[in-house]
Every structure is written in structure tokens, then in C-alpha cells.
Amino acid sequence: MWKRFPGLVLLAVIAHASLVAAAPRSPPSNTSSHQPDYVIIGGGPAGFVLAEELSKNSNTTVVLLEAGPDTAGIELIDVPGYAPRLLQTPYTWNYTCQPDPNLKGNAPWLHQGRGFGGGSAVNYLGACRGAPSVFDEWAAISGDDGLRWESFLNDYKSTVHYTEQTLDYDPYVNASAYGDGPIELTSPTDNLGFVLQLVSSFMSVLGLPLVDLNDGTGIGVTTGTQTIRASNRTRDYAPQAFGWQLAGRPNAQQLYNAEVTKIGFDGTRATSVTYVNPVDNSTKTLHPKEIIVTAGALNSPKLLMLSGIGPADRLKSLGIPIVADIPQIGQNLHDHHFSLMEFEVTSELETLWQYTENATFAAIAEQEYRKNGSGPLGVPNGAAFAVSRIPDSVFEAVNDTFHPSLPADRGHLLFQYSSSTLQATTPNVSIIAPFVALAQPETPGHMSIASADYRDAPLIYPNYYGSAGDKAAILYGYKQLRKVVSDPAISPVLVKEIYPGANVTSDADLWDAIARGSSTFHHPVGLPLCSLTLVGGTNKVTQLGTVALGTVVEGKSWRVKGLDGIRVVDSSTFPTIPTCHLVATVYAYAYHAAQLIKEQDRR
Secondary structure (H helix, E strand, O other): OOOOOOOOOOOOHHHHHHOOOOOEEOOOHHHHHHOOOEEEEEHHHHHHHHHHHHOOOOOOOOOOOOOOOOOOOOOOOOHHHHHHOOOOOOOOOEEEEOOOOOHOOOOEOOOOOOOOOHHHOOOOOOEEEOOOHHHHHHHHHHHHHHHHHHHHHHHHHHHHHEOOOOOOOOOOOOOOHOOOOOOEEEEOOHHHHHHHHHHHHHHHHHHHEOOOOOOOOOOEOOEEEEOOOOOOOOEEEHHHHHHHHHHOOEEEEOOOOOEEEEEEEEEEEEEEEEEEOOOOOEEEEOOOEEEEOOOHHHHHHHHHHOEEOOOOOHHHHHHOOOOOEEOOOOOOEEOOOEEEEEEEEOOOOOOOOHHHHHHHHHHHHHHHHHOOOOHHHHOOOOOOOEEOOOOOHHHHOOOHHHHHHHOOOOOOOEEEOOOOOOOOOOOOEEEEEEEEOOOOOOEEEEEEEEEOOOOOOEEOOOOOOOOOOHHHHHHHHHHHHHHHHHHHOOHEEEEEEEEEEOOOOOOOHHHHHHHHEEEEEOOOOOOOOOOOOOEEOEEEEEEEEEEOOOOOOOOOOEEEEOOOOOEEHHHHOOOOOOOOHHHHHHHHHHHHHHHHHHHOOOO
């Protein structure tokens, strides 16, 4: 899909001290302790936050294991403008969903981060929190009042800070929403001509105000905050924000190329972690006092199932000995599914095509970035976005009650754009691709494992737009998206509509275009599910909308129910999906969990 970029080694020129001093990492062969206090499985945002927090106690030994490679100094990762090129690389799990009947049999990709940093190393760098009612709901479900928005906001502040810069526009940032945490957030500094025009179109067509979607506002338009350093416009992500502290602690190790194949049990107690180095196929087993799984919404349930925790019938059919029969593991898969349009644009717009096909444009962009981190390479792809509600009448027409019943601070739709093509069959012209996603879909998908072999990709059944309400929502959003791009603020730069084509107007034809042009934000959540709530003194699974939360992970402790010595702390345990980009919430969630775990374990 992506054409090769010119191969200049930009970071050799623009490297900043904070980048050069990135934490040293160790390959698996250097593991010195076979019985640490904690083994944390998964070197993404949650894993790094937990490792850093738990290892602050010098008497607590922590080993962080990451299946993928080291990511320090990788230009493709560090330069924000290169983010669209990170899919289908060694830094992603290149997963493909099973053919989805809702998409006419199409099988979307569902990449996940692979390597130190996980998703924070390969995402489009957006940081957003979204609707507070989501977190109030989490608190009610889990029995953990610390997850209520007013309290959880402090965990957000503990993980990020915002750096002001001299800008020629008002980014509308509420300074009170940010703290002094390690992750640096900034506002876009370049390419704001078109972005501000798009923001104007979002505001006028969708009837939305300009807001900061990090301060407890759930609906509106934002120019975006990104995990980018102000000093040199490079990506700030988990291993650089939290890993350098680990590097200076003799009680902590961070190991890459350490793919966990199985968690071992003695009865119901987790007692061992076996991992393999995928480079030389060497294996090693650790015997920690406690295991924390932070491998993400797809790989955490995959590992649990490979280790005998999951639906017994499925595991027995694959010859996997049963440790715990928990049918809910692998269920309740939610994601931000989107459907796109594509437009050929005039030459003045900065697009990925301009960089790959226009040597003069590329040379200027590289010169600007080498000089001071400015230009199109120093900004993420499509930073601005909007979150909006849908009129209840749209859902009444299909007898849907789920979407209208969502709290008023939650948007139904998320609108954004990419300055590059999102399809493989696009003509060789300069393109932008606006798209619209469901912020909180009604119907979940599910996943399972394909075999007992850890090397096999999971089977993912996403169930895009699986209810009448979901279908009505995305169809309405698609029509609104066309109105946005027809607005006079941006229509002059659009040469023609490439996908689906201006002649596609009927609902039937639009639905066909949605099905063929759907993809994902790569934001899966909610597979091991969350907690059991005690209602009236008896065990009762709390219901949320039409989706029953499972009984896998306990509120407040994150322990897998019925088992000892094992916790799961990552987006796989989110009870519901937040209404915008996830990474900021993963950082805060892991930080919150770490405080409770330290208090509970008190080593």
C-alpha cells in the first residue's frame, strides 16, 4: 500500500539528549533473576507504567518481557510524519480478521503494536480522554471509586504534561487538565492551513464547539494533542518516558525478543512464565511471585487461552489442559470501526503522496525537519477530529434503544481524516481520506485461538456494524462526512471524489461503499472483560447496555477470579470502549492499577 520513502537518516541530525539517552534494553539471554517478585508480560504502555511504578521500591524485583524487538532509535517510529508507514512492519502484529459477513465478506486488518512501546510506538500519536460518564460507569461496574472521572483525572495528570509552544492559532487547550507526568503532549505546529479549514467545517456542519477533549468534555471539535516532544518534534512513548527510570534500577529489567509462550500453574496458582527468543529460538522459564499480563486486547486473552484459561470446550478441542473454564475470555470485543471516503486534492496540500512522489517537496520537508523539527514530518497524520451525537430520530426509525440511551456526554460518531490513502487500489494522485467511526458500537465481536501453537495468529471475528442501530449510525455518519467535505471551507481544495464516487448516493449504494471501505483505528478493548459486582449480597453479573460484563478480572485488584498469582491490567479489561483514542487512558489506567497493587502487596 505504501510507497517507499527516501532513505535519509534524519535522526542522526535531529537527535535530542532525551532521545539519545533512551533506556538500555537487554535481550532475554541476560536475565539474571529466575524468581523475581513480578514478571510483567507485554512491553506496551500498561507494561512500562506498571514496571516503573512497582520497581520504585528497591526491594521489589521486576522483569518486563516484550515479545517484539527493541525500538530505540528507529526513525520510522520516532518521526511523527512516518506513522502511516508502520503497519505491516516488524513493529506490528500483522493480524487479519476473519471475513465479516457485515462487510460482504471483507477481512479487515487489526494490527497491534509489537516491540518496546506496543501501540504507543506505532499509533498516530493522538491523546484523548473523551466522555467522563464512561469512567463513572467503570467505577460502578468494578466497585472502584478511584475510576470515577473526578478521581481518575488525577491518574491522567500523573502520567502526562502539556508543553506550550508559540503557535499561530489557538489550540484551545485547558491547562488545568494536565499534570507533571513523564509523557509529553503538544499541539500541532504545521500544516494547520487545511486542518483549521477542516475544523471550521466540522464546527459549521456538525454544529459543534471547539473544545479540549481531555478536560472532561466529551463532544466537540479539537485540533488535537499528540505525544510529541516540543524540543525536537519526535514521538514520546512508553519506553522513553518510563523506561529510562527502569534502566537505572538494579531491581528492574526490561527484556525484548522475549515472547511468552505459556504461563505455568500449580493447581490454581500461576507459578511460571516460559518465553522464547524468536531470533534464536532459545527458551527460558522464570518463577515469579506474581504475574501481570499486559499484552493487549488480543494477545492477553490469547496467552490466557494458550495457558489453559478460557472456554473449556475450545481448549479441549485443541488439546490444551484446562486450568480454569472461563467462557467469557475472548468475548466482548469492541473497537472503533470506521468507514472512509477518498478525494484527490490540489497540489498545495501536504500529503503522503506529495512526499513520496514530489522530490522537491520531500527535500524541503526533510530540510525543515533536520533544522528544527518543523514541517510536515514533525506532525502526525490527521490530528484534528470531532465527536458528535446523532439525532434520536435516526435510531427510532430502526427501533434501536441502545444508542439513544447512552449518556448525553458521549458522542456516537468520531470524524477524522488521513493525509494518505487508506486503500490499496487508490489511483496514483495526491489524496486525503476523511473517515467516520462509531465511538461506542452496540454489538461486540469475539476472538479465539487457532491452535495450541503460540506462533499462530488469533482468530478475530470483529462483527462490524452488527446491529440495526450500528448500521443506522454509520450510514448517518457517512452522509454527514460527505456534507463536511462539501462545506465551502474545504471544498475548493478537493479536485474530485475518488471513493466511493460522487454518483454513489442511494442508501443501498452507500451501504455497499461502507462495507467495502471499512477499517479500524486498531483500538480493540474488552476481551477478558471486567469485574463481578456484588448486588444485594449475591453474585450477579452487572449489565451494561446489552453487553454482559464477565467475571474474569476482579475490580480493584485486577486478579483473575478463581486463580492466584496472576493479574491482567490493560485495555483487554476495559468494561467499555472510551469515546476517542485509547493510549492516554491506558497510561492512566495502568498508573491507577499500580497504586492499588503496591498498596495490596506491600512487599
